[in-house]
Amino acid sequence: MIRTAATAILLAGLASAPAAATEWVSCAAPGGEASFDYLVGSLDILAIAGLNVSVGEKVWASDVAYGPGDPIAVGQAFEDADTVQIDVMDDAMSTLVAQLRLFKAQEADSESVYSGTLRIPDYGAWTVTCEGA
Amino acid sequence: MKRFLLAILMAGLASAATAGEGYICEGDGVNIHVPLGGSIGLAPLGVVIDAGGEVYATDASLGTPIVVSQAMAEGNKVMIDFTDVDYATLIAKIRIFWAEEESDPVYGGVLSIVGKGAWAITCGVG
Numbered sequence: 186m187i188r189t190a191a192t193a194i195l196l197a198g199l200a201s202a203p204a205a206a207t208e209w210v211s212c213a214a215p216g217g218e219a220s221f222d223y224l225v226g227s228l229d230i231l232a233i234a235g236l237n238v239s240v241g242e243k244v245w246a247s248d249v250a251y252g253p254g255d256p257i258a259v260g261q262a263f264e265d266a267d268t269v270q271i272d273v274m275d276d277a278m279s280t281l282v283a284q285l286r287l288f289k290a291q292e293a294d295s296e297s298v299y300s301g302t303l304r305i306p307d308y309g310a311w312t313v314t315c316e317g318a
Numbered sequence: 319m320k321r322f323l324l325a326i327l328m329a330g331l332a333s334a335a336t337a338g339e340g341y342i343c344e345g346d347g348v349n350i351h352v353p354l355g356g357s358i359g360l361a362p363l364g365v366v367i368d369a370g371g372e373v374y375a376t377d378a379s380l381g382t383p384i385v386v387s388q389a390m391a392e393g394n395k396v397m398i399d400f401t402d403v404d405y406a407t408l409i410a411k412i413r414i415f416w417a418e419e420e421s422d423p424v425y426g427g428v429l430s431i432v433g434k435g436a437w438a439i440t441c442g443v444g
Binding site: 215267284286287288289290291292293295297298299300301302303304305306307308309310311312313314 | 394411413414415416417418419420421423424425426427428429430431432433434435436437438439440441
């Protein structure tokens with residue numbers, strides 16, 4: 186009985202762990218013209234589990250579970266101590282859909298700030314600031 | 319009084335930037351101007367940073383004196399570091415990405431004041 190209860194508690198903990206280990210980072214232009222949201226894991230590398238990109242009425246999503254839109258995928262992505270750089274491709278991995286380039290900084294007791302540029306070919310380029318990082 | 323003089327100077331610098339001579343950056347409670355020289359590569363001629371209620375400037379009459387210690391523009395990145403006048407202690411860092419898509423370039427990044435804080439900034443170049 187005790188063993189069964191302990192197993193149930195352990196499984197409950199394991200089941201909830203993945204959800205707690207991911208977080209949406211939401212980046213937006215100051216006027217809301219364009220946005221770029223990405224779902225990251227808690228690994229030390231940049232592991233992107235989901236993407237939503239929008240400009241005006243146009244939207245893209247990496248999975249219908251994350252929202253409507255044309256399908257997209259992560260092309261290349263890299264994060265180091267100072268930057269986050271993500272290229273998003275169409276689902277055929279043949280056409281660049283969006284480029285996110287961020288610098289990040291944290292000093293004293295302040296929250297980390299992430300800010301940079303978002304370029305969406307044929308649509309435009311914007312400065313963006315991110316939350317949730 | 320110093321704030322008033324700074325405002326006048328920033329206004330003057332801003333008009334110079336629109337003539338194509340520098341970066342003007344803004345953030346939440348942040349104003350920055352970096353006038354640029356016309357040489358090849360990134361050549362800041364000075365700086366005025368108003369952030370977190372404190373002013374840092376290469377003109378010591380405007381605030382805490384600092385100097386441009388290193389500056390680089392490479393690819394779509396701009397990186398500028400500022401130290402004390404002895405080049406001994408890092409005071410501030412500006413990091414900017416720029417991008418363009420059938421439009422004028424846009425510039426976005428961060429300002430760090432070591433030990434004080436960090437801010438998102440949006441910049442323009444005249």
